[in-house]
Amino acid sequence: MKRIIAPKGTKDIFPPEIAKWHYLEEKLRDYFPRFMYKEIRTPIFEHIELFQRGIGTETEVVQKEMYTFKDKANRDLTLRPENTASVVRAAIENDLFNRVYPLRFFYIGPMFRYDKPQKGRFRQFHQFGVEVFGDESAQVDAEVIYSSYDFLKEINVRDIQLHLNSVGCENCRPNFLKHLRTESEKRMKELCVDCQKKIYTNPLRIFDCKNLKCIEISNDFPKIIDYLCKECGTHFEEVKEALSIFKIKFNLNPRLVRGLDYYTKTAFEITSSQLGAQDALLGGGRYNNLIKELGGADISGMGFAAGIERIILQLDDVKHKKDKMIFIAYQSLPLMNKAIQLAKSLWDKGYCVYVDYNLKNLKKQLKKANKIGIDYTFIIGEDEIVNESISIKSMKNYEQITIKQEELDKWLINNI
Ligand SMILES: [Zn+2]
Ligand SMILES: [Zn+2]
Structure with a gap:
């Protein structure tokens, strides 16, 4: 088709x-x-x-x-x-x-x-x-x-x-137009066909012509500020x-x-x-x-x-806070609800967050995060739950840090 x-x-x-x-x-x-x-x-x-x-x-x-x-x-x-x-x-x-x-x-x-x-x-x-x-x-x-x-x-x-x-x-303006018309009539033959018509319909428009010859000629025409x-x-x-x-x-x-x-x-x-x-x-x-x-x-x-x-x-490329994307990855299916809770709290604060509900495998989730162009992936695993922490992986340089949950707000302000 x-x-x-x-x-x-x-x-x-x-x-x-x-x-x-x-x-x-x-x-x-x-x-x-x-x-x-x-x-x-x-x-x-x-x-x-x-x-x-x-x-x-x-x-x-x-x-x-x-x-x-x-x-x-x-x-x-x-x-x-x-x-x-x-x-x-x-x-x-x-x-x-x-x-x-x-x-x-x-x-x-x-x-x-x-x-x-x-x-x-x-x-x-x-x-x-x-x-x-x-x-x-x-x-x-x-x-x-x-x-x-x-x-x-x-x-x-x-x-x-x-x-x-x-x-x-x-x-x-009428007095100026009279002089403009007289001057442009004198050089009529040198002007483009369009401008020739403009002499009688609206001579001011001659100044709009993009034709180089017309521009050169009209530079010598009377100037309205003198009138x-x-x-x-x-x-x-x-x-x-x-x-x-x-x-x-x-x-x-x-x-x-x-x-x-x-x-x-x-x-x-x-x-x-x-x-x-x-x-x-x-x-x-x-x-x-x-x-x-x-x-x-x-x-x-x-x-x-x-x-x-x-x-x-x-305009230069525009970057603002909402453009930084966070992916929340979970290590195993039972932890998906924890990921949803965390995502909700971030959405409530106005951050741009993505959770994949279909990929149960952590590796696949990270692969997807890469594909979407995510900036940071937050990882929730068994260790993180036990320690009340979050692991944060930068998807730009793949460095990973682990912070306490209560430090998250500070981290967000500094990094997002
Ligand atoms: Zn006036
Ligand atoms: Zn012209």
């Missing part, structure tokens, strides 16, 4: 990699609530209109990458390609803007994009992120940036760089000042743009030099017009989204 394999661009996650996922999930559930974020979970599919309006019909994501399908009642539904639009939708629909304070949410979960699969990039991929609503201060921008940067450091992602830019607002209005200019200065209070360094990156009208002011990205020319580990910014755009009140937004697969690639 033909084997069934997982769809292209998806992957199974299992040991030992799953330990890194647990580690990241535990850390982020511990870390972000410090900043008053509360977790929100939204559905994996939504009406297609949410993303058309929330991301924009002109974007690559909406035009080419969405998983959209009709359900049995002929509705157009889409597997979420990102989570911000859904969080905003949920907040509007459930009236959270009037009920939950402060308006801060974090999320984690799978997203879906029909993209070309490559290293660290999947069609079902996972993101975590935060959203802050109703706070227009430059300082909150800096706080969001700081928390994302500091979190990556806390989980030991090395060699990270922060890139910062401002994308202006509806008052100053900021007074309000956006002041905001940007204040963000930079607040970042210096948080003591994090940044690179000003004029290519960092968000090609959508509701993105405003601060934009940032964090990259890792270990990923090479790969995409960012996370990116975010301010979106003061999205909530209004989706039918909500005129409330500002600020947040980021992080790619979990890419971060996982950067």
Whole structure:
């Protein structure tokens, strides 16, 4: 029979990699609530209109990458390609803007994009992120940036760089776009076919092009920070000042743009030099017009989204206490119940313990312990019962010691 394999661009996650996922999930559930974020979970599919309006019909994501399908009642539904639009939708629909304070949410979960699969990039991929609503201060921008940067450091992602830019607002961006269009028209013939189209649909997106020639040409194009209005200019200065209070360094990156009208002011990205020319580990910014755009009140937004697969690639192997495995072996069948008692007391204390109820022979049990990759085997034999002791065999170097039962807790703390 033909084997069934997982769809292209998806992957199974299992040991030992799953330990890194647990580690990241535990850390982020511990870390972000410090900043008053509360977790929100939204559905994996939504009406297609949410993303058309929330991301924009002109974007690559909406035009080419969405998983959209009709359900049995002929509705157009889409597997979420990102989570911000859904969080905003949920907040509007459930009236959270009037009920939950402060308006801060974090999320984690799978997203879906029909993209070309490559290293660290999947069609079902996972993101975590935060959203802050109703706070227009430059300082909150800096706080969001700081928390994302500091979190990556806390989980030991090395060699990270922060890139910062401002994308202006509806008052100053049109003037910039006019100049950008004029300049890009002048060099139109040198740009790739895609970028030629972007000149008329969304010239900001030219900065996203990965084509080396396009990058070289667009480096000469006008920079948005030279066109900021007074309000956006002041905001940007204040963000930079607040970042210096948080003591994090940044690179000003004029290519960092968000090609959508509701993105405003601060934009940032964090990259890792270990990923090479790969995409960012996370990116975010301010979106003061999205909530209004989706039918909500005129409330500002600020947040980021992080790619979990890419971060996982950067993580060292995770070891924590539960990863050390104990095998309890018994010398003869009558001692199996003693082994169960000992196992129970260890499970109660939270240790990771395995007893084999089928192999009655001690040698076979030890062989099995080896096969599973056990760290320590506790052996219960006649002598141990008489002496109220436990023999402990390290399965790494096969050294064996015997300790008194009352010394076991101490031994566990020192060795597990
Ligand atoms: Zn402005
Ligand atoms: Zn191009």
